Amino acid sequence: MFEFHKGKSITYEADPETACLVELDEEPPRQLNSEAVDIALTITLLLKARPLDEIHVMRKVVIDGSNTTGFQRTAVIGLDGALRADGRDVPVEQVTLEEDSGRKTGETKTSAVYRLDRLGVPLIEISTGPVIGTPEEAGKTALAIGRILRATRKVKRGLGSIRQDLNISIKQGALVEIKGVQDLDLVSRVVELEVQRQLNLVSIRDELRFRQVKPLDIKEDFVDVTGIFASSESKIIQSAIKRGGKAYAVRLTGFANLLKRELAPGIRLGTELAKRAIFWGRVGGIFHSDELPAYGIETGTVEAVKERLGSDARDAFVVIADEEQAVLDGLRAVVERAREAVEKVPEETRAANPDGTTHYMRPRPGAARMYPETDVPPVAISKDRIARIAGSLPRMPAEVAGELQVQHRLSPKLASQIVDSEYLSLFEKIVGASREVSTSYVATVLTESLKSLQRENVPVENLREEHFVQVFDLVAKGSTAKESVVEVLRWLAAHPASTAADALDDLGLRMLSEQDLAVIVNRVVSSNKSLLANDRAKALGKMMNLVMGEVRGRADPTLVSELLRVRIERVLA
Amino acid sequence: MTARTCQSVSHKHTLNQFRRNPQRRYESLSRTELEGYQGQILHHLQGAGAKVGSIIRVTSKDGEVFEGALFPRSEYADQNHICLKMKNGYNIGIHLERAEKIEVIGEGEKPHFTKPKVTTIHEVLPKVSLVSIGGTIASRVDYRTGAVQPALTAEDLTSVVPELGSIAEIDAHILYSELSENLTTAHWQKIAEETARLIRGGADGVIIAHGTDTMHYTSAALSFALQxxxxPVLIVGAQRSSDRPSSDAASNLTGGVAIAARADIASVGVAMHSDMSDRFIVAHRGTRVRKCHTSRRDAFRSINSPFLARYDLQTNQIESFDAVSRRDKNRQLSLKPHFDHHANLVRFYPSFDPALIDSVVANGARGIVLEGTGLGHVSRQCYEPINRAVKQDVPIFMTSQTIWGRVDMNVYSTGRDLVDIGVVPLEDMLSETALVKLMWALSQTKSRDKIRETMLHPVAGEVTERTLAEAS
Structure with missing residues (x-):
């Protein structure tokens, strides 16, 4: 660990308001947070798992620097539960209470920056058994877990408050852990792409075996090719050489045309080699023969490298240019990964990209990386504590949805949508505050309208609870029409520091006073007097359209119609 | 060398016992195979033929099954739970009441440690001797059990902190395995004698691995004993124990060894982190350093003094600031390793009972350091007992509890009165250093005047005439 990070510096950003010496690893931790334990026990019981009699906090070694201590504190709270997902039972192996890690806010080849605002926040991990069969099942299971978590009413709203880590393995493949899938809708896509990636790796392995390549055919013979590249036009290599760096190449025996093989959209075998080199060698990237000539590297240079390496048409090669030690570390990682390609799909911890593909994060930590946190004594869980928690378990989503139908006259569909959304508490708050706004309308805004705004790429994650409260309050007070709500939210998502009242002003959606409205009505009637000569009903309709065209969203149509009728009568009289 | 902070908050866990006294713990582990378990649980486990490390299956009355390797139990923990380490590495505790049946279903592996390969460097490196006084600096961890073992040989050490092998040729000696609060003047004497032996044997520098709590007392003692x-002689400690990846043990040791091997200084110092980042290891002058924080890595501070040297962990550069004493292998070391512990440090506070001074004298004190307020004051009620003490040939010295600054007993009448009675102000000397120096002075003479003269005469940078602004 120490050695590994020798060349990598890690900078921590700590806000003096929120980070204390414990987060900075300058003071021992406090005792286990008992509210967090209670919530974890609640979830344990909701999942019908067995709570443990004594909780032991462990240190799980994490080498990426995301924890100031170099380990994550974690404790098993419950074992062997089950949940219903899509009509079948999914076993839950364990419920653990952990400390969240620091958030990466920046990275270069030789350094990483982590912000400590998230570090140490209690995190509950629910691990399901290895029985989920298809990508769709994975998605449905994640949804079911989310419902149980939301039932506790302790889950924060927003992307990332529930994160899915997926363990995926296929026949002939390997167990790969994918971290940080923040969006539930992405779960099945990630699983699908990972299965595809592993299948492609298996087929590459078979191809290599067919070519009779053995792992040890790929040798750690790194050849200095700085001279060959001295005249190349590659900016990357030139700048590395100018900084006093070197270019080295390694032959990958029997790998011709395999590095460009696509494993998942945009991810090639070459990408996998590169990520390893970046991680272990702290280099910027690699060049491989399947993508050359390109990037200012010409055919002549490629041929010269091949010749220097003594390779032929059956081989591939990788070149790295950087500071010498980094290059050698990077190439060693490349060789290791190439050897793995001959043997198996490697066990890895990978991180999800927003498009559902993944990239190498670090090797998978095993049980060997877990040892007791000696600064936190074990906590015995009394029978009384379990009884107290069992006696006040939150109601489950189906039950809550049923109640919403009765109490707020929501349709079954809307009720279950609201329960599945992150906005149940907010819904209850808004409809509890006012009887003026239709409950169904509030529910529709919080579910369907927000979804469609999201589809239009409106940053709805910027919306805060008070924004919703403000806008419905304005509707209730008659300051704006309910038709304005979605427009106001759209505006607030772009101006999150403002209020709903600011939105009304900026968008001109404030309700007109009866007096102002009367002025408009009078003007329309006087300038269209000629219409009244003919069909009076038709005239009313036409004038109604004219007025509404001017005041839509700012006036109640019933009032407009009433004012028009009175005015017309007076004019005719 | 242990992170004391860990111990102070968690007296409850078995594994702290490891740190407290690594050697003793290993003996006890071999004596009992069911370590820490007592009473009924011990009985049940023995009945099942279980040993620590055995793979155990515990079945409850409801048919629940728990499996894992039996984990040692803390002697401070309650005696109601069986602790298992599950296959995935997590520990869990099962209440004895829940356990209907306990059976052994397999044997566990013995804790083992694979030493990383040490590359031998063939160039001629400075020779640095390392004397271990205790604790877990550069100890090694068995990740299966969390057990911490001390690294006892030079090979162990360089295998845990491989950098050391490229900085110096290290020979390691175990002198004690003692927590620093248990050290006495007798330990100081032995440490001084051992250090002198190693220096006379040709060491280019000496490192003393030491618990941090009283490190600054030992550093003062060695400053007087080794003239x-x-x-250089550097005392090194760690504020985070070495069983955590973020331990400062390795970096402090690296910096300490580098300074001992290469810095152009020849004083006793304390080498620790300069701030919270893992960038600079600084050597503080042994008579000028104080532990000023319970847990931070940069707990040690130079008081009223610049530090001796600074090592940059990123660039391996050393800056030496000690203009007084440069490295010179031809200089002959003079050893004065004796200390008389009949010296007392008495701290004054509002409503202080003056009779305390009498009782300290009655208890056999041969000299007293009074830690007064501000510029060096105690209440006028103390005048009488101080007068009595001085008349009995018990010299009384004054330092200040403000930590930073210098006593000056000419400013207020209280100060002048005290000087009149015979209290000797100790300028800008730290209270702890004054106490250690008094113990050292008492061992050399019985003459009150001689003691007073020794106390005021600078020996190892403990008194200076001018207080520099940037150092205070």
């Missing part, structure tokens, strides 16, 4: 040093 005319030809090479």
């Amino acid at each position: 005319d040093l030809p090479v």
Whole structure:
């Protein structure tokens, strides 16, 4: 660990308001947070798992620097539960209470920056058994877990408050852990792409075996090719050489045309080699023969490298240019990964990209990386504590949805949508505050309208609870029409520091006073007097359209119609 | 060398016992195979033929099954739970009441440690001797059990902190395995004698691995005991124990060894982190350093003094600031390792009972350091007992509890009165250093005047005439 990070510096950003010496690893931790334990026990019981009699906090070694201590504190709270997902039972192996890690806010080849605002926040991990069969099942299971978590009413709203880590393995493949899938809708896509990636790796392995390549055919013979590249036009290599760096190449025996093989959209075998080199060698990237000539590297240079390496048409090669030690570390990682390609799909911890593909994060930590946190004594869980928690378990989503139908006259569909959304508490708050706004309308805004705004790429994650409260309050007070709500939210998502009242002003959606409205009505009637000569009903309709065209969203149509009728009568009289 | 902070908050866990006294713990582990378990649980486990490390299956009355390797139990923990380490590495505790049946279903592996390969460097490196006084600096961890073992040989050490092998040729000696609060003047004497032996044997520098709590007392003691040093002596500790990846043990040791091997200084110092980042290891002058924080890595501070040297962990550069004493291997070390512990440090506070001074004298004190307020004051009720003490040939010295600054007993009448009675102000000397120096002075003479003269005469940078602004 120490050695590994020798060349990598890690900078921590700590806000003096929120980070204390414990987060900075300058003071021992406090005792286990008992509210967090209670919530974890609640979830344990909701999942019908067995709570443990004594909780032991462990240190799980994490080498990426995301924890100031170099380990994550974690404790098993419950074992062997089950949940219903899509009509079948999914076993839950364990419920653990952990400390969240620091958030990466920046990275270069030789350094990483982590912000400590998230570090140490209690995190509950629910691990399901290895029985989920298809990508769709994975998605449905994640949804079911989310419902149980939301039932506790302790889950924060927003992307990332529930994160899915997926363990995926296929026949002939390997167990790969994918971290940080923040969006539930992405779960099945990630699983699908990972299965595809592993299948492609298996087929590459078979191809290599067919070519009779053995792992040890790929040798750690790194050849200095700085001279060959001295005249190349590659900016990357030139700048590395100018900084006093070197270019080295390694032959990958029997790998011709395999590095460009696509494993998942945009991810090639070459990408996998590169990520390893970046991680272990702290280099910027690699060049491989399947993508050359390109990037200012010409055919002549490629041929010269091949010749220097003594390779032929059956081989591939990788070149790295950087500071010498980094290059050698990077190439060693490349060789290791190439050897793995001959043997198996490697066990890895990978991180999800927003498009559902993944990239190498670090090797998978095993049980060997877990040892007791000696600064936190074990906590015995009394029978009384379990009884107290069992006696006040939150109601489950189906039950809550049923109640919403009765109490707020929501349709079954809307009720279950609201329960599945992150906005149940907010819904209850808004409809509890006012009887003026239709409950169904509030529910529709919080579910369907927000979804469609999201589809239009409106940053709805910027919306805060008070924004919703403000806008419905304005509707209730008659300051704006309910038709304005979605427009106001759209505006607030772009101006999150403002209020709903600011939105009304900026968008001109404030309700007109009866007096102002009367002025408009009078003007329309006087300038269209000629219409009244003919069909009076038709005239009313036409004038109604004219007025509404001017005041839509700012006036109640019933009032407009009433004012028009009175005015017309007076004019005719 | 242990992170004391860990111990102070968690007296409850078995594994702290490891740190407290690594050697003793290993003996006890071999004596009992069911370590820490007592009473009924011990009985049940023995009945099942279980040993620590055995793979156990515990079945409850409801048919629940728990499996894992039996984990040692803390002697401070309650005696109601069986602790298992599950296959995935997590520990869990099962209440004895829940356990209907306990059976052994397999044997566990013995804790083992694979030493990383040490590359031998063939160039000629400075020779640094390492004397371990205790604790877990550069100890090694068995990740299966969390057990911490001390690294006892030079090979162990360099295998845990491989950097050391490229900085110096290290020979390691175990002198004690003692927590620093248990050290006495007798330990100081032995440490001084051992250090002198190593220096006379040709060491280019000496490192003393030490618990941090009283490190600054030992550093003061060695500063007086080892005079005319030809090479530097650095005391090194760790504020985070070495069983965590973020431990400062390795970096402090690296910096300490580098300074001992290469810095152009020849004083006793304390080498620790300069701030919270893992960038600089600084050597503080042994008589000028104080532990000023319970847990931070940069707990040690130079008081009223610049530090001796600074090592940059990123660039491996050393800056030496000690203009007084440069490295010179031809200089002959003079050893004065004796201390008389009949010296007392008495701290004054509002409503202080003056009779305390009498009782300290009655208890056999041969000299007293009074830690007064501000510029060096105690209440006028103390005048009488101080007068009595001085008349009995018990010299009384004054330092200040403000930590930073210098006593000056000419400013207020209280100060002048005290000087009149015979209290001797100790300038800008730290209270802890004054106490150690008094113990050292008492061992050399019985003459009150001689003691007073020794106390005021600078020996190892403990008194200076001018207080520098940037150092205070």
